[in-house]
Amino acid sequence: MNHAALRTELHRLHLELPKNGLVTWTSGNISARVPDGDTGGMLIKPSGVTFEDLTPEGMVLTDLEARVLDSDLSPSSDTATHAYIYRHMPQVGGIVHTHSPYATAWAANARDIPCILTAQADEFGGPVPCGGFALIGGEEIGAEVVRVLTNHRSPAIILKSHGVFTIGPTPAKALKAAVMVEDVARTVFLAYQLAAATGGSVATLDPADIDKLYDRYTNVYGQRTSEVGK
């Protein structure tokens, strides 16, 4: 996808954040890696702009040192973090950050989201990991994302006292992981709440079953063409 088409795609994906209940007011952001053959670098949301005021042209182009290349708008507060992730994870083509409420509640408790659901084994290949706290504005959040997600099956991490970061080969795949992590965070929370209310208990999935589920979802589920079912 070229630079102009990526702007349009990135704008479209940002509108999915409020639609899916993942952000409030101006929180959250998405970026897309721009291919080297085009301009290189990345496109990212401008900081503090409401979702209804975002435009394709307003997406800010930066290099992978987080320097703005073509805009009068300030880029997202998380630009240095996104740039750090792209520099250290060459397979990543898109990054999403949200404060989606259930996943962020787990993050506020500094708890991994335990793997008790087949849908979670499918998408995340096990528990969703919780990383440590880092302040906003520099590369520290990115360093924590890279530290925890390198060689990890999960495309999502929750960060202590903050929120969610997801990665993917494309921004659309990273967005899917952001939608799915909120879905499992809510259901897992409800399952534990129901167990507490009824005196029951919740079993985590057997690691061997998680492996089988993850393998089926990764290699068999869905359509074999990238044009269908994105």
Ligand SMILES: O=C(CO)[C@@H](O)[C@H](O)COP(=O)(O)O
């Ligand atoms: O939590 C943070 C900073 O990590 C962000 O999600 C802000 O809430 C939105 O910041 P901008 O991307 O608009 O600068």
